[in-house]
Structures are given as C-alpha cells and as structure tokens.
Amino acid sequence: MRGLARRLRGLPPSCGPVRLVAVDGHAGSGKSTLAGLLAGALGGAPVLHLDDLASHGAFFDWTERLGARVLDPLERGRTARFRRYDWQRRAFVRPLSVPPAPVVLVEGVGAGRRALRPALAAVAWLEVPAALAWARGRRRDGPELAGFWDGWTAAESAHFAADPTRPHADVLVRQRAPGAAGAPGARGYRVLPGPGARRRAWWAPRT
Template identity: 55%
Template sequence: MLHLDDIASHERLFAWTDRLTAQVIEPLSRGEAAAYLPYDWNARAFGPALPLPPEPVILLEGVGAGRRALRPFLAELLWMELPREESWARGRLRDGAAQREFWDGWVEAERAHFADDPTRPHAGLLVRQADQGYEVLPGPARHRGSGQGVTHSDGSTPMW
C-alpha cells in the first residue's frame, strides 16, 4: 500500500504527480521495484527512501489517487463515500493543533482539486461506512461501462 500522504507535502498538496510518476509508476511499469521518499508532515522534510516491490496489486490510497493523470495506470478506482465535512473533521482530530494551519489550507486546496479534476464520476466502486464495517456498491463509472479493470500495459503492476 502506498499512502499519498507520503507523496504530497506542505508545498505540493496536489502538485506531486511528477514525483509519483518518477519514483513509483515508472519503475513499477517496468516490473522493477520502486523507491519513494516519504514526507514527514511534522518535520516538513522528506525522509529516506522506502522500497515498494512490484506486487500483483498495489493499493494507492489518498485524495488525488483517482486524478486524470493516474487513471490510465489504475486497475480499479474506488471512491470512499464520506461527506467532506466529516472527512475534514476526522483529519483535524487525527492531526491535532500542530496541523491546524495546514488544515485551513487543505480544505481550499481539496475543493480546488476536485473542481478541476473530479474523481467520483470515474469510480468503478463506491465504498460506504455501514453500521458493521463497509458496504461496497457499483460506482458511477461501472454504470456507464468504465475502462477500469485492466492495467496500463502488459506486465505492469496494477494500482487500485
């Protein structure tokens, strides 16, 4: 699993596609192990490289994972159906006072990202929190026959 929180940074909340492509997508698409520099949100610096072997499935998790530049590399796109305000409240609670200023900027950056590059319409599956676990439903793209479910090229590692 690759968390996009490790790829993004304070300076590049959503402008990280080039880093992800160079450090992860390109090596994996060649069947090679990837290595990425994880971002430390408290130290505001990138740490030492972490390996990411070319597994049969790699879960790419986080806001922006379904952006148009990445969709050709995805085997499937899942959308976590959660009201924005609830998601933001969970993040603020998780990160505490130390990241209060960050969250003020994040909310506007996320709104701008999805206004320019919506993800939900391209999701093959919707995931909703239920009373006991999660419920998985067909997404908007499944209803119109998405091209998801295949990898970018033969032999590449699919990212979900």
Template identity: 50%
Template sequence: MALIVSFEELAGAIRELPPSCGPVRVVAVDGPGGSGKTTFAGRLAAALDAQVIHSDDFPVPWDEPPVAWFERVEEQVLGPLAAGRAGGYRRYDWVRGVFADWVDVPVAPVLILEGVSTARRTTPAALTVWVEAPGELRLARALARDGAAYAAQWRDWARAEEKWFAADGTRARADLLLDGATVPGEFVRIQPS
C-alpha cells in the first residue's frame, strides 16, 4: 500500500535525526534523471528552510559516468562541514561552459544534496531518498527541459545511470522510496515489499 508523504512531517522527522556530517544532517535525494528529484528537493528544502546543492551545479560531461562531479562536493563542501566549518563551491554555468558564481555552504542543521549519485555509499547522509518514475516519463521531462536535440545523449546517460545504480546498490539502500510520477503534486511513498 502506498502512502502520501507530507513534507512537513518528513521535515520534522529529519530534524530529529542525528547529525551525519559534523553538526549537519545531510539528506541525499537520488534517482534517475527526470524522475522528479529537483522538484522534491526544492519542496523539502522549503519545509526545512535548508539549502540544496544540485548535481547540475557541477560540470558533468555527457561521455563520463554520472558520478565524476562528486569529488568537488566531498572536497569543498562535505569535508569542511564534517570538520564543523563552512564550505562552498563555484557553480558551473552550463550555457557559457564556465565556472560562475561562488556559493557559500554554511554550517546548518540540514543540507540537501540532489542529483544522480548523491546517495552513494560514501555520502555521510542522515537520510537517503530515492525518487523514481517510468522511463518514458523521465525522458519526456528531460527533453522538455533540455530540448529534443539531446535525445541521444539522454538515452546514453540513462544507460550510464543504470550501470552506476546497479553497481552502487543505491535504490536498495535508500531510506525512503518515492514515486516521482506524481510531480508536481504530492509525492507517494513506495512501501517496500
């Protein structure tokens, strides 16, 4: 049986979790591209008054595995937070193909990491969330956002994601499984079998 997720209730539960990265509770929102991760993370961040770091803030070439971007997060954000210090990073401008504005990441009660491979085994997460949706819907969302010219790249990317998720066991380790097909409405929790 599926349950509707209340963002306020989930935010309350997250606030009760012990810190996982120094004094910070890291929430990792993962799942395949186009599944609804960004929308979910944004709504959760609003309920928590928390900052979101998106994988899209970092350069990830189409021809690399969907995990290469994370080293910068570990070095520039998670490492300092684990030591009780603020972190930060330079956001990548995908249109211009350059690093742009600096983003401060203060020590705060909660930080949300959103994107493919954020819930990897090495992430110091207090909570991991897996968001999924049918492949056709994910592709349609991605192409609506990025344009039909990227269809071949998105299909290649989806294969790379599948390979990564299988090797990492990401979905099986998630604390919360969500049906992202309901975006922009409420998210539905998928009960484990």
C-alpha cells in the first residue's frame, strides 16, 4: 500500500487541487477495507463511500448528485457537504463532508464509471471474481437481505456490461489469499499495472 500511496501522491491533481482516486470492484469484494488501508497509507486521506449517495430507488443513478454535491465543491477547493443515505430509513439524513485533501478516495461499485473518469487521477480495480464477491456479500448480510442481493446483482451486471471499469483501471489489486470471510490486511494485497496504465503511463514497476 505504501508504494501505491507514493505514486498517487505524485500524480497531478485531477479535480481542482484534489487527486481523486476511484476504488472500484464488485459488491462484496472488500473495497471498503482496501480503501481504508490505502487511506491510512496516505496519512488519513478522506474516503467517500458511494453507498452514501446511492439509494434503493437508484443503485447507480448518483452521478448528478456526486457532481453537484462533491465534485463541484472540490473543483473549487472547497469542502463538499451532503447528506448520507440511510439504507434502513430509506432517506438522506446524516450530514457528511469531504475536505479538498491532496488525495480523496471514492469507493464503491461504479466509482470508475465513464462519466467520472475525466475527474479521476487514477482508477484501482479490486480483482475479485463477481461470484466470489457476491457470495461474500450475501453471507455478510444474511438471508433477510437475499431479495435485495437478487436485485443488486442484476443491476450491477447490467451496469458493468454497459460501462465497465476494469478495462480502464490503472492498477489491479489482487488478494494474495482471498478467503470466504473477508479481506486480508495490507500485506495480503498484490498491486499490478492495469489495462488503463498503458494509456496513462504513470505506472512504475515496483510496488
């Protein structure tokens, strides 16, 4: 993680003064854990979770909300302020903020989508197969959310079929020993150049 963090700090800003970095992958793949470890390696970089902007009625219809509430303020060097979606209360309630730090991580399914890539300094893809990731997510959430997962997997499959992230990823992050229960620690990841690294040409050979 430290090697990747050094590379990210060295990138030119992509959204005002901010280096906006997407952490994308299938639901249940361990993106939140990875983003947390990377944020720590970056000295406490802010992490924006896309689950806070999505909703039951629009799993992937958050682009305009992200642009207006987060990207526009960051582009001006200002703190982004918005309300977090509560998945139990089905309403946007809790106020959150994201400061214009040198690096800000955007974590969630679709974080590297086409509409956001012009504002991104880099895209990281967590390399966990969809079937494995979804099985983890279902185990984590239990049988009471089985119906939700049925709808989610269909929506996610449709999203990535129309707007895939992996071909544009600058780095692929693989778990050295992925288990059924969750993600490994920082030493359990291997960082490799992704398909998008050839176009951006910022990858250095060592991690």
